Amino acid sequence: MSDPIWIIGSNMTKFGKHPDLDVLDLASSASLAALEDCSMTMANVDVLAVGNLMNAAGSVGQQLQKQIGQTGIPVFNVANACATGATALRVAIMAIQAGQAEVGMAVGVEKLSGMGLLSGPPEAPRGDTWEPRGRLGALGPTEGHVGTDIMPGVFAQIGMEYGHKYGEVSFDLFARISEKNHAHSTLNPLAAYQKQFTLDEIKNDVMIAYPNTRPMCSGNVDGAAAMIVVSNERKQKLPADVQRRAVKIAASVLTSDPYEPGCQVLPDINTLTRNAAKQAYEAAGIGPEDLDLVELHDCFATAELVHYDNLMLCEPGEAVSFFESGAPWRDGALPVNVSGGLQSKGHPIAATGIANIHEIVTHLRDEAGDRQIEGARVGLAHVIGLGSACGVHILERAS
Amino acid sequence: MTHTDPIAYVDYLDLSGDPQLISQACTQCDAQFFDRRNACASCSATSFVDKPVDRTGRISSFTIVSGPQPYVSAIVDCAGVYVPATIINIAPDAEHVRLAMTVKLTTYSAGRDANGREAIGYAFEPMPEQ
Numbered sequence A: 001m002s003d004p005i006w007i008i009g010s011n012m013t014k015f016g017k018h019p020d021l022d023v024l025d026l027a028s029s030a031s032l033a034a035l036e037d038c039s040m041t042m043a044n045v046d047v048l049a050v051g052n053l054m055n056a057a058g059s060v061g062q063q064l065q066k067q068i069g070q071t072g073i074p075v076f077n078v079a080n081a082c083a084t085g086a087t088a089l090r091v092a093i094m095a096i097q098a099g100q101a102e103v104g105m106a107v108g109v110e111k112l113s114g115m116g117l118l119s120g121p122p123e124a125p126r127g128d129t130w131e132p133r134g135r136l137g138a139l140g141p142t143e144g145h146v147g148t149d150i151m152p153g154v155f156a157q158i159g160m161e162y163g164h165k166y167g168e169v170s171f172d173l174f175a176r177i178s179e180k181n182h183a184h185s186t187l188n189p190l191a192a193y194q195k196q197f198t199l200d201e202i203k204n205d206v207m208i209a210y211p212n213t214r215p216m217c218s219g220n221v222d223g224a225a226a227m228i229v230v231s232n233e234r235k236q237k238l239p240a241d242v243q244r245r246a247v248k249i250a251a252s253v254l255t256s257d258p259y260e261p262g263c264q265v266l267p268d269i270n271t272l273t274r275n276a277a278k279q280a281y282e283a284a285g286i287g288p289e290d291l292d293l294v295e296l297h298d299c300f301a302t303a304e305l306v307h308y309d310n311l312m313l314c315e316p317g318e319a320v321s322f323f324e325s326g327a328p329w330r331d332g333a334l335p336v337n338v339s340g341g342l343q344s345k346g347h348p349i350a351a352t353g354i355a356n357i358h359e360i361v362t363h364l365r366d367e368a369g370d371r372q373i374e375g376a377r378v379g380l381a382h383v384i385g386l387g388s389a390c391g392v393h394i395l396e397r398a399s
Numbered sequence B: 001m002t003h004t005d006p007i008a009y010v011d012y013l014d015l016s017g018d019p020q021l022i023s024q025a026c027t028q029c030d031a032q033f034f035d036r037r038n039a040c041a042s043c044s045a046t047s048f049v050d051k052p053v054d055r056t057g058r059i060s061s062f063t064i065v066s067g068p069q070p071y072v073s074a075i076v077d078c079a080g081v082y083v084p085a086t087i088i089n090i091a092p093d094a095e096h097v098r099l100a101m102t103v104k105l106t107t108y109s110a111g112r113d114a115n116g117r118e119a120i121g122y123a124f125e126p127m128p129e130q
């Protein structure tokens, strides 16, 4: 087994509205704080990986260097939908594993406040006569004609599909998952929304795509997160106080969809998550029963349910009873999304995949304040981007 | 064909006879696709043949997209082929739309162009009461 890689510096900005800060302000803030967190500077960093999905062609990594330090190191600008942040971290880790770097930095940043439903680029105007276009030969938009492609709808279908496969899911169930995450958020000052909702408030809020009402959807917010990772050898040369707070990366896995008939028409977020989880547990020599907390990608309440199963937090088909047992509440057997999850924290796309790892790091360092999961030693962070890409990281405290 | 012949809203809707959906089936592994593929996502073979899809199926998943005109979006399992579709001729609420309900293929007018040519879309609708 190869030497472990360690997270020594970690930071996220508060997620939410930052009207006075641009993408580079947010990225700089998280990056400089992550460096300060481990008493390093850009001069120590050997490789930089940066994700910013909304400006994926904008070389944001190099723009960031101009704000915090142009040292000539290789920069990887990455884009992998909602898994962009985890992909950036994965790149930094792989560079270290390959022996090309000792210290790596990963940054994810996004400005989404005020943006409505996210969709692809607008279609080019059409003429006044029918003309088939694209790989479906469609005469016009497919939305509403061939089902839906909007994210709340796609993820609603993913949750309902679980019900079709295994039985009992309901509007009420999904709303109670959201109730849990919003309740958790009241303890997280970095969450965009720290409001506790009653079950009725969630159910009676604006319906976006059944069964997802507005509070059951992750919000478009601004935010950034950054992380410094080092090789085992380098870690051993660091000051004692940095080593003491170091968190071990027991597994770092990125997967994509293997072929499944169903995923040709409805994204299959299950198979690649299960594959990533399996690989991660195996690499870490850790099973789901060893986890003290999990941050998973609850972009919608309907998504959280299926990932209980995909991450093997329960037996196959038992996600509903896992939730009903109270396990994923912060005082339950296996707390899930004690940060408040994306439904409360918000979902600044490229920052999300690093921010969920930051949450685990914070607990493993015993630095989560009021929301600390007491004695947390092992945690798992999961993120998924449609397409699809899935990142799973298992982290262990140093001692 | 004249410009007044109806045109299918998507390529895989075949209006030449009784309307039906046609998938592109991989000649090597029988994986079926509705969009144009360069090679098979399952086995990488590069030849495909037309294959009619069952006209009836069961709803394996759905959502109801809110808005001024809510619509039901579903995945319909037509004998193992998953079809993305809008469900029409049904009240768009969770009391009427149910998982596992049986639905059948239907068509609707998607409007006319400047030449008066009509576009025909496909959807699924509940089976008539037995």
Ligand SMILES: [Zn+2]
Residues within 6 Å of the ligand: B026, B027, B028, B029, B030, B031, B040, B041, B042, B043, B044, B045
């Ligand atoms: Zn094939």
